[in-house]
Amino acid sequence: MNYWLVKSEPSEFSFADLTREKRTLWTGVRNFQARNFLREMAQGDQVLFYHSNCNPPLVAGLAVVTKAAGPDPSQFDRNAKYYDSRSTEEKPLWFSPEIGYQRALKNVTLEQLKNCTALKGLSLLQKGSRLSVHKLSQEHFEVIIKLAK
DNA sequence: GCCAACGTTGGC
DNA sequence: GCCAACGTTGGC
Numbered sequence: 001m002n003y004w005l006v007k008s009e010p011s012e013f014s015f016a017d018l019t020r021e022k023r024t025l026w027t028g029v030r031n032f033q034a035r036n037f038l039r040e041m042a043q044g045d046q047v048l049f050y051h052s053n054c055n056p057p058l059v060a061g062l063a064v065v066t067k068a069a070g071p072d073p074s075q076f077d078r079n080a081k082y083y084d085s086r087s088t089e090e091k092p093l094w095f096s097p098e099i100g101y102q103r104a105l106k107n108v109t110l111e112q113l114k115n116c117t118a119l120k121g122l123s124l125l126q127k128g129s130r131l132s133v134h135k136l137s138q139e140h141f142e143v144i145i146k147l148a149k
Numbered sequence: 150g151c152c153a154a155c156g157t158t159g160g161c
Numbered sequence: 162g163c164c165a166a167c168g169t170t171g172g173c
């Protein structure tokens with residue numbers, strides 16, 4: 001099993017939104033490295049749901065991959081913000097897994113993550129890291145879950 | 150709102 | 162294939 005962290009701006013889609021909707025297609029990721037991670041996600045993988053671009057940034061809850069990635073429908077929609085003219089039905093560029101609500105977590109702020117020596121090397125904390133999808137080791141995942149208790 | 154860091158684009 | 166210009170991300 002793999003462990004992931006996905007970022008979302010709470011003003012766009014928050015963990016409370018996921019809690020309400022139960023499941024959602026993770027659409028709109030337009031970065032190749034993040035895309036590769038999305039395609040690697042398998043049903044049952046654990047996903048930390050991170051709120052970015054807010055004050056304070058934090059890990060808000062726990063999600064789970066409910067369905068492996070298929071083509072991101074928003075890339076085909078001419079009127080969508082994430083339309084990509086390079087994509088075809090035969091050769092889609094972008095992929096979306098389905099993410100489901102698992103359980104609420106006590107918030108773990110970015111500051112707490114930074115102050116935790118056990119999380120040294122976490123890719124989210126690397127300088128200049130802007131990826132919206134990160135892969136975590138099981139050890140780092142469990143440390144963050146512990147911080148949320 | 151600022152700006153550092155990074156990714157992408159496109160001219161050459 | 163280089164690299165300058167531009168756009169975006171996201172913490173602060």
